[in-house]
Amino acid sequence: MTKKIVFTGGGSAGHVTPNLALIDHLKKDWDIHYIGSKTGIEKDLVEAQNINYYGISSGKLRRYFDLKNFKDPFKVLGGVMQAYFIIKKIKPTVIFSKGGFVSVPVVIAGWLNRIPVYIHESDITPGLANRIAMKFASKLFVTFEEAANHFPKEKVVHTGAPIRDKLLSGRKQVGLEFLGFKSSKPVLLMMGGSLGAKKINDVLRSSLNDLLKKFQVVHLCGKGHLAPEMEGLEGYRQFEYLNEELPDVLAASTIILSRAGSNAIFEFLALKKPMILIPLPLRSSRGDQILNAKSFKQKGFCEILDDDTLSEDQLIKTIEKVYHDRYEYIDRMNAAPNTTNGIEKILKLITK
Numbered sequence: 001m002t003k004k005i006v007f008t009g010g011g012s013a014g015h016v017t018p019n020l021a022l023i024d025h026l027k028k029d030w031d032i033h034y035i036g037s038k039t040g041i042e043k044d045l046v047e048a049q050n051i052n053y054y055g056i057s058s059g060k061l062r063r064y065f066d067l068k069n070f071k072d073p074f075k076v077l078g079g080v081m082q083a084y085f086i087i088k089k090i091k092p093t094v095i096f097s098k099g100g101f102v103s104v105p106v107v108i109a110g111w112l113n114r115i116p117v118y119i120h121e122s123d124i125t126p127g128l129a130n131r132i133a134m135k136f137a138s139k140l141f142v143t144f145e146e147a148a149n150h151f152p153k154e155k156v157v158h159t160g161a162p163i164r165d166k167l168l169s170g171r172k173q174v175g176l177e178f179l180g181f182k183s184s185k186p187v188l189l190m191m192g193g194s195l196g197a198k199k200i201n202d203v204l205r206s207s208l209n210d211l212l213k214k215f216q217v218v219h220l221c222g223k224g225h226l227a228p229e230m231e232g233l234e235g236y237r238q239f240e241y242l243n244e245e246l247p248d249v250l251a252a253s254t255i256i257l258s259r260a261g262s263n264a265i266f267e268f269l270a271l272k273k274p275m276i277l278i279p280l281p282l283r284s285s286r287g288d289q290i291l292n293a294k295s296f297k298q299k300g301f302c303e304i305l306d307d308d309t310l311s312e313d314q315l316i317k318t319i320e321k322v323y324h325d326r327y328e329y330i331d332r333m334n335a336a337p338n339t340t341n342g343i344e345k346i347l348k349l350i351t352k
């Protein structure tokens, strides 16, 4: 009998790309199904891989007051019902959840169907979705070693981050050609999290006059954040989101400016790219990125800038410092243990 697995997770790419990394390895021997929301980023990313996709209704779990908070519990309940019948029909061996609010109904429905549920948490502290979901899970896998303290001891396993294989085999020259960049000038890659980062986009763009004297800049600015007036600027390329070309563009990048989303920064670490991180501030998050960035700074992998006080001058100076000291950051990353890929450990636990 073919082994079957249901994946879930969505809302932003960080709740999807780790699933894709695992799916790549399971495709050959497992029958794979994905339950996500009807319109989230996960739908496009998963369907592009020709995986059976089921859209369910899902409510957003908010930490702030909103009239929708009264309607959304009913959507979540509706999602549990839909997921329950989908899972009952598929009869999977296991369910793997990467979190995000759409995963909650799926995890509950899996538990109701008595299917073992495994959850992965990328950040040091669990998000609201995973805090609810972990009560229904058999095992909890975590990216950060420090995260183990925030989960029930009997369930938690430190595995590291599942990283897509293709990201680790990018070709520098192909990346430079795709970007239309020269090999004689360093490349700064800016990744603002999968949904972009408006404030950093603005400060980076107004620093370009200075930055482009020393660097070529490739800017992943997020959906709806392209600046048409900057098209054609020599040494500057902007994209809303890169998929197939990302491995080559990463290989062509010398240093990275980024938010501090867990998956992205572990990918940069695996590729040994010195980083400048600007974590999402507390006023618009639970502070998970601040903890992620602090952990990397403590290990000497990055510099941190504060989103609230970010200025052009500070950004330019920090980029220049990290570029100047780049080999020191790379040495520390090379010396760090277990930083490449959590895939093997997770696969072992799932397939057991």
Ligand SMILES: CC(=O)N[C@H]1[C@@H](OP(=O)(O)OP(=O)(O)OC[C@H]2O[C@@H](n3ccc(=O)[nH]c3=O)[C@H](O)[C@@H]2O)O[C@H](CO)[C@@H](O)[C@@H]1O
Binding pocket: 012, 013, 014, 015, 017, 018, 122, 123, 191, 192, 193, 194, 195, 220, 240, 241, 242, 243, 246, 260, 261, 262, 263, 264, 265, 267, 280, 285, 288, 289, 292
């Ligand atoms: C706003 C928000 O809530 N952000 C959270 C979200 O971030 P977000 O969804 O931005 O996730 P991450 O930064 O962890 O990962 C982004 C993923 O998208 C990929 N990518 C990005 C841009 C692009 O053009 N192409 C591409 O493939 C990256 O390679 C990476 O695999 O989940 C992370 C993991 O739980 C958290 O740490 C973040 O705090």
